[in-house]
Amino acid sequence: MLFHVKMVVKLPHDMPVERANELKANEKAMAQRLQKEGIWRHLWRIAGLYANYSVFDVESPAQLNDLLMQLPLYPYMEIEVDAICRHPSSIHEDDR
Amino acid sequence: MLFHVKMVVKLPHDMPVERANELKANEKAMAQRLQKEGIWRHLWRIAGLYANYSVFDVESPAQLNDLLMQLPLYPYMEIEVDAICRHPSSIHEDDR
Amino acid sequence: MLFHVKMVVKLPHDMPVERANELKANEKAMAQRLQKEGIWRHLWRIAGLYANYSVFDVESPAQLNDLLMQLPLYPYMEIEVDAICRHPSSIHEDDR
Amino acid sequence: MLFHVKMVVKLPHDMPVERANELKANEKAMAQRLQKEGIWRHLWRIAGLYANYSVFDVESPAQLNDLLMQLPLYPYMEIEVDAICRHPSSIHEDDR
Amino acid sequence: MLFHVKMVVKLPHDMPVERANELKANEKAMAQRLQKEGIWRHLWRIAGLYANYSVFDVESPAQLNDLLMQLPLYPYMEIEVDAICRHPSSIHEDDR
Amino acid sequence: MLFHVKMVVKLPHDMPVERANELKANEKAMAQRLQKEGIWRHLWRIAGLYANYSVFDVESPAQLNDLLMQLPLYPYMEIEVDAICRHPSSIHEDDR
Amino acid sequence: MLFHVKMVVKLPHDMPVERANELKANEKAMAQRLQKEGIWRHLWRIAGLYANYSVFDVESPAQLNDLLMQLPLYPYMEIEVDAICRHPSSIHEDDR
């Protein structure tokens, strides 16, 4: 099932650069692993903002919850979650 | 170039059913035509809401503007537009 | 899977009483049918407001979407949808 | 009497991990005790958010107030409280 | 138990004056009856606004719900409800 | 003249407990003195929130301003002030 | 005592021009009478908006309430009221 997620990242100004870089590298690694597994299906930067629109394909809300909470940058994110489904005007039976 | 668009539809309560059906049919036809042309790349219903998240692939902001304003349901929509681009953590060179 | 839904009903002031009563009766009938089927698991009035908090148990976001949109009062509702799941501190394996 | 409570937890970024873990463990213990006593009747995680929807069954607003303020994570929560009651369309005389 | 209620009244501009006067007279009569019964304990106009702050003393959230919904002007009100209780710094055991 | 005041208290997480206790004790002492003087006429806790609804009876807006600003917890409060007056439907000539 | 009032006027689009002109003329007459009486002390248009910032000098919140509610355009206004008083940095003992 699909979820549309908006993530806005706000790092504390006093976070050491090394710590920030480490978190970002870990975040990127996990994001890429989840993309390769077909779970994190879309990931777009919102132009000019430290933020993204994403589409997740999970087996349950619980799985989505567990994945998001494991993201290294999760404590620094403002997150909005919307369940999405096939639109009656879509030409795709299953647009993931 | 890609734009993420959120559309929320609010039809007036006193719109005759035939008029509403006509508008919806025209909207669906145009949405499907634009999908087939590769312009309206994603179209998801937000579960439980008369609303959608969409991704458009256009040549310019002006083209996006013209397309949206031609939608039959446009006068009844609340619209949010965000330019999006490749995310540095995306595994796709060009995720459309 | 569970969804938490908040519904706020706003009937137009110029709706004839008979029409309002008909809609409310149909809404009640459908709400009670879905409760008996185990889909609409909880339904609470927010004290003093023409509004409710509900919990739905559905097979997919698409089913939730279809059910909500069939509610007779749906065109007059403002709706908020949140996917919910087991809380790590819950004493229930499966609190529905 | 029933209250619907939304709790959003925001821990300070500079809280030591041990302190956070201690608070969470105490919070969980108290939450489970109140659930077993039949006071904290429902507790659902909002998928993807460090937040929950809860239903409390208390004898008075004062009791609700005292319980919430004793929660170990209370100083780090944003809380919304709504009194709820039987919905006229509910099939349950007393849905707790 | 006590509830703090804020009511903002918004009459439709096209409501006939006679209808508005009838509603207001009925509202006043019911408000005064509930005050005499000790249920509607305080009723203050917010200076300059067609709005009031009120304190209700009821036996349950359900009673509050039923009373508010019977108010003749209820369909034209925006309402906020908060359960209130004794403040630890109050000098009154039971400030109603 | 009467003012309705909503106070929401937000103590910094890093305030030492002794300092917080001292502030609260001083706040309580001043609140009780003003209640005994008939100035702070009502003081209700909003159930579940570190917040109160209050009614002040002062001689001028300037007096209200001076009193509120002397509250020991004032620097940690979010405050909303509304002048209130007799409601035309009140059964009391002078509801304080 | 002084009140700072913001008024935003929103006339219904279907109000006949003659009715609008009549209301505006009556509003202007009353506004000018109150200015001459020293009650409506300042009246500024917010540049570009159908709105004003005003300062009233009244004997009580009740008087302010009565005056505002008698304004011919009152039913079409959104109003914000703030009690104001001498600022400690003002060079005027009594800036009206």
Add this chain to the structure above:
Amino acid sequence: MLFHVKMVVKLPHDMPVERANELKANEKAMAQRLQKEGIWRHLWRIAGLYANYSVFDVESPAQLNDLLMQLPLYPYMEIEVDAICRHPSSIHEDDR
């Protein structure tokens, strides 16, 4: 030309008292100088809030900008600026 300015001051809780007093004294001195020069024409405390409504009479938006930014408390203010002008119902040709 006139500008209506709302200033809300939020001092950091950890600012040393001496620093706060120094800033406030400097702010007061500058505010009084500008009042004497006829630039800061009105300055009212919003009763109960650490905030003011002010009216400035400047030669240009640039002058307003420069003056506000030189205020000692400027870094701790939330500011709203509105250009204002003569209201057509004002009895004053030039209400400053």
Add this chain to the structure above:
Amino acid sequence: MLFHVKMVVKLPHDMPVERANELKANEKAMAQRLQKEGIWRHLWRIAGLYANYSVFDVESPAQLNDLLMQLPLYPYMEIEVDAICRHPSSIHEDDR
């Protein structure tokens, strides 16, 4: 002096097409006249919205007020006005 103005147009759904077209034509004519006169210096459509960002170069806030209020579509606009001035980092002495 320069003002930045955001205009969002919301035509009533029941406005006859001829009336809408007449208003739009008159609006366009006035907009183009003001542009040629050097007053309406910039006019950009916000892509996808029935809205624009504009920059006006006027002699006073009063002139801005008069011009905006004469716009044929003014009664159907939501407007935000901000005075702007030279930015200290601008490479232009006078960017109009």
Add this chain to the structure above:
Amino acid sequence: MLFHVKMVVKLPHDMPVERANELKANEKAMAQRLQKEGIWRHLWRIAGLYANYSVFDVESPAQLNDLLMQLPLYPYMEIEVDAICRHPSSIHEDDR
């Protein structure tokens, strides 16, 4: 293609003055370089606010994203981005 950007700068109160000055100097240098290159086409201070309205002329949303994120003050900005395009009432074929 053009983007309208609003930037609001909020420096932490505890940033050392030298660090702030360094950031501002670097920001100014980069802003002036981008202006000279014809990319940052307009830059206006919002009068009285530590904020600006800007117009960027870029080749893609990705370029806008990269430029904004390289701004030295970027971590301290709240940013709003809107794609803009030619307005049908503009007298300019290409208003940059």
